[in-house]
Amino acid sequence: MPHSRPLTHRQAVLTMIVVTLMWSIAGVVSRHLDAARTFEVTFWRSAVNAVALAGLLVAWRGAGPLWRQIRDGGWLLWASSACWCVMFTAFMVALTLTTVANLLIIMSLAPLFTALIARLALGHRLPWRTWGAIAVAAGGIAWMYGPQMAGGDERHLWGSLIGLTVPLAGATMWTLLQHSSQAGAAAPRDMTPAVLLGSLGSAVLTLPGAWPFQATVHDLALLGLLGVVQLAVPCVLAVAAGKVLKAPEAALLGLLEIVFGVAWTWLGTDESPTPAVLGGGGLVLLALAGNEALALWGGRGGREPSAEGGTLPA
Template identity: 30%
Template sequence: MGLMIVSSVGISFGGLVIRAIETADVWQINFYRSIALVVVVALIMSLRHGRAAMTRTRGIGRPGLLAGVMLAGAGICFLQSITNTTVANTLFMLSAIPFFTAALARVFLGERLMRTTVMAMCAAAVGIVVMVSGGIGAGSLYGNMMGLLTAFCFSCYTIIVRHHRGIEMLPALMVSGCAIIVISLVLRWGDLAIPLGDILYCFLLGGILSGLANSLFIAASKHLAAAELTLFMLLEFALGPVWVWLFIAETPTRATIAGGAIVIGSVAIRAGLELTSNRKRRKAGIQPPL
């Protein structure tokens, strides 16, 4: 849970970084962001495994390739959604991720959720609805469907990573990054020149924020149920508006503040209950489950 909290808090600064980018469009951002992500993950692999890094990379096999494709699909569909419908609609669709993941995990992994986790998921979903309620509109059917497909692709990625937690899945991030680089090159060939400042922000977004968040996500997947992984991701939606409010005075609505407080509170209560439960188990001499 600590890994996922750090991961979600880190990636929640992404919106603030994107606000600082002046001229780059979404495909240009993704091109440079993905380059940074691939480089950072390759560096992490080298530091962790040394000469065995290439062997570990090839060892992801079909599961790792499929996970990378799903993560790339989620990233691409997200861009299509947020540029073809309202931000509120996109966030509303993404709030379905924990529920998609729970359903898929029940079918393919046989994972059952504790009642406290289900209650936290439902409370967090209410918080997301409150956050975006003021901005939900008809939007574009295409954009709304892309948002729903984003949620489905990321849930599939989570299931694959969780199911194959015995495999080093960090290289799947490189697969995802390379796929987006190729697609961005095809769509923006000859139009990739952007200011140096924007490039640096893209590198910060991909190399530090995304690299950190995704690496911790994969590490946490070895210890949390699939639905719990995606539950903690909702912190990103709640904290993102807070940073732009604090640093660039982009004032959130009352609904955003109230909904964000519900999300943060539900996740905090879920983590607190788990800590209390583990403390009782330790006193009783029972090893906490992984």
């Protein structure tokens, strides 16, 4: 595997900004599809991502080392792959049912879900700032989805519920990694092979529902763009930046995906966030940003489980 010079801190920050910009295009691109729907959208995006990521990893590491990492990854690699499969599949399905802003704000809850699951499963103590962030975020979510629960659009409600599995799967994956590390197992810190396997799993899982294919050439071009530019390339870049940045730094920068994603959709489509989404989503972002900023200023960023789930793409 070829070695490259590590990024400087400034380069890592700029890289993460570029990564979030690339992650954020999924919503606006998906709104310009002609004929592809739900499972076919998910299938093509996951399949193209798997092919592109496999090519990048083979070019970067060589086929032999990549195969050995997959072969020797053990249960943790496959459990993480299952989590990625859920994230890839649920994200695109939810995106066809609800608004981009709804889904991105739901996904941003991954750090708080990670903290709660680690508290329940591993006994991690949560600082008061995290409990406060959870309370404020819960209020924001109630503000956002109260109208839906009170008789709003049932389609949006289902999209929100399906989207909720994305941060839950991400939080589960990080908790498994932490449990394995505590137990002294050989847990791979670089989880890009799990991303590759998760993409393959998502493509296989959605193929029956995607058949017969209806995507136009235009659709295939856009979905190929998502598979390569929105997933495969930023995934590799995020791995490089993540080796330099503290977890709260990466989580704070990861919140830019929401800002960019909502802005792209607002400018590139006729989809506008409702006042409830803007108000409740603002509370959620405030809670997350405050929690991670306090962690960074407190100098405990690299060891807190709550931060890691915030930089996962889907």
